[in-house]
Amino acid sequence: MPPLPGAELVQTPVQLYRYLLRCCKQLPAKNIQQHYKHAVRQNFKVHADEDDPERIKQIIKRAIEDADWILSKVRVHQELAN
Template identity: 55%
Template sequence: MIFNNYATRLCSINAKSVMTSLRLYKYLLRECEKLPPKACSHYKFAVKQSFKQHKFEPDPERVKEIISKSIEDAKWVVNKYSNQ
């Protein structure tokens, strides 16, 4: 349980520095490294595909929403695999 609390705090500290799409991309790929090998490759592929899909997003507010949701999702996935 101590590890989970530490991982959550560490995750949120790093997540606070994510303000741009490039930093989000790096952050998400680093979070994938915390996962088991099969899950890591799956989520890395998903991250790359999502970035290709939203590459030309013109609305800055939508970009902020995507960043926020991506950070939440990354925390959920890391916690899911750390609890197993």
């Protein structure tokens, strides 16, 4: 299950960027949110010159999977804390 509804609609880097920033809002603490927002921005700068459509699809797929993994870990941790 993707971290937020609409993951299956992400097709472009700009859509991915916005999606990942929305995922950051799901994180519990402001400092954690800021950390991941910074990481998202940095990764977009690193991959800004990518022009291979297949590679872009791979990056989008991996980024959504990573966001799902992070948010599922946070959910599990929160459930254990309760």
